[in-house]
Amino acid sequence: MSRVTTCHAAWLELVGDLLQAEPGTRGFPHARVADLLVASFGAACCSLNTVDRRWVDRVVGGWPVGYLPMAPPSDFRPDATTHPLIRWYAVTGSAAPQVLGRVPPEVAPAAMAAEWTAFARPHGIARQLALPLWTGAGMAAYVVSRPDDDYGDADTELAALVLPALSALVRQHGVLRDLPDGSGDRARDARLTERELAVLTLLGSGLTAQAIARRLHTSPRTVHKHLEHVYRKLGVxxxxxxxxxxxxxxxLPTLPEPPRGGVSAGPAPRIPSPRSGDHLAGR
Incomplete structure (x- = not known):
C-alpha cells in the first residue's frame, strides 16, 4: 500500500471516529492530527499556533513533543506581524492553506522574510505550510514544518483536501466545549453522537439548518439527516x-436572561493592522 493511500485511509478513519464518537469521551485529538499531518506532508514537526488580537503568536502545542521551543528566546519579539504567513492571513483574510515561501513581497518584504528565516532555520522550521482553522479577530492554524525542502503544488493540493474536514471537526469540538457539566453523559444515554449533539446545540442557539451547515462546514442536506436522527432519538x-x-x-443550557434595556454586545474587534510604518497598515 502506498504512503498516499495509507494517509488517505488514516484521515478517513480519524474523521469517522470523531463523527461517530460518544459525547464527552475525550478532548480533541490534536496529537493524532499532528502525527497524521507530519506523515501526510513528510514534515519534521507540526505545531498548533494561535494569534490573539494583540498580534502575539503562541505555540499551544508541538509534535513530536520537545521538537519545538514552546516559548521564544528572551531576545526575540513575539510579534506576529513579523511572521510572513501570519501577515498573509491578516492582510488577505484567506481561509486557504499557504506556503511560507509563496507569501508575496507585497505582504512580507524580503528583509522581513529573511529575518524570520534566520530565526527559524536553527529550529528546523525554515519551510512551513499553514492550514488555518479560523481567521478574523485572531487566528489559529496547524503549521507543518521542514528544515530544507520546500512544499510544492502537490502539498498544497493535499492540504486543500484535508483542511475542510479538519476545520469541520475542530468547529464541532468548539461547539461542544462549553456545554453544561454532565451533558455528555446524558447525550450518551440518549444515544446521540458528538456530531448529532453539535447539530442539536446549534439548533438550540437558534440557527437554521443552512446556518448550522456553514458553521460545521457541511451541507444542509447532511444537517437535515442529522436532525432526523436527533428527532427520532429524542422522541419528537x-x-x-x-x-x-x-x-x-x-x-443544552437553559436560556439566559435577556439583557436589561435590550443592550447587546457589539461585534468583536478585528485584528489590528500591522505596526505603524508598514506599508500595508490601515487595511
Missing part, C-alpha cells in the same frame, strides 16, 4: 420540541 417531531426536550433533559 420538530425543532421546537427537540430543543425543549433537550433543555429539560439537561443536554
Amino acid at each position: 417531531r420538530d425543532r421546537l420540541m427537540a430543543v425543549q426536550r433537550a433543555r429539560d433533559a439537561g443536554l
